[in-house]
Amino acid sequence: MQGGNARAWYRSGYRLWDPLRRGVIFVFLTLCSPLLWAKHVDDPCRADLKIGSWCRLAINDLHPTQPGVGLLQVQTEANALKHKSAKKLWALAEKKRIPVVIGPDGRFWLVDRHHLTRTLWSLGMREVPVVIEGILTEPELFWSQMQAHHWAWLKDERGHEVKPEQLPNHIALLPDYPYRSLAGFAEDAGLYAKQGQIYFIEFAWAQYLGEKLNWRQVTADNLPTLLKASEILACLPAAATLPGYPGRACEE
Secondary structure (H helix, E strand, C coil): CCHHHHHHHHHHHHHHHHHHHHHHHHHHHHHHHHHHCCCCCCCECCCCCCCCCEEEEEHHHEEECCCCECHHHHHHHHHHHCCCCHHHHHHHHHHHCCEEEECCCCCEEECCCHHHHHHHHHCCCCEEEEEEEEECCCHHHHHHHHHHCCCCCCECCCCCECCHHHCCCCHHHCCECHHHHHHHHHHHCCCCCCCCCCCCHHHHHHHHHHHHCCCCCCCCCCHHHHHHHHHHHCCCHHHCCCCCCCHHHHHC
16 A cells, blocks of 8 residues: 555544544443542432442531540641641541441441541541441341441440440540550551451450550550550460451561
């Protein structure tokens, strides 16, 4: 084929394919745009949303499912994030994924990221993006189902039972559990690993570390010392039944 004829053939073919190509791109964007923009959370939360839906929710409407938080960990996170803009904090909350469960009465229950939510509250945020993790519709089975799904932790840091009605009704009212802070920092240091979507394992480690350390005071000053001790405690046979136990890593 001569050069001029080849160029003419190419241009003709391009013109023939161009409408088809535009059509394919249009169909692709039409079908996939909900996925591409799924994390742009603009809609307010409603009780009729489906599992997996993202929405924006006032922190005042989030009900805790654990009885306390580690305020030392909250303060540390707040100091690390205090220079970020509101837009970047919102993006961080989306990335971290704040899961909630819709209860039988239409209330929204926070099933993870209590520390992150408390941190964002302390930094002035009053709304957060959340994802619907579950929907429970039977009032008489609500708390048993919450615990069966690992969506609630009804014990304090020493392992004493807490009744659902004793849970604070706002993230800002959660009391300080110092050993929950130590357990959180131990997790960050890689002393144990959170497994999948199993929530609240830090409380099991908080109780274990507290008992082994005789509930010594936890402060910013002695935190490095307690973390060093926790490295040893995390590898003891007594820790083998805890979720996230490091196992073979202790032999390295």
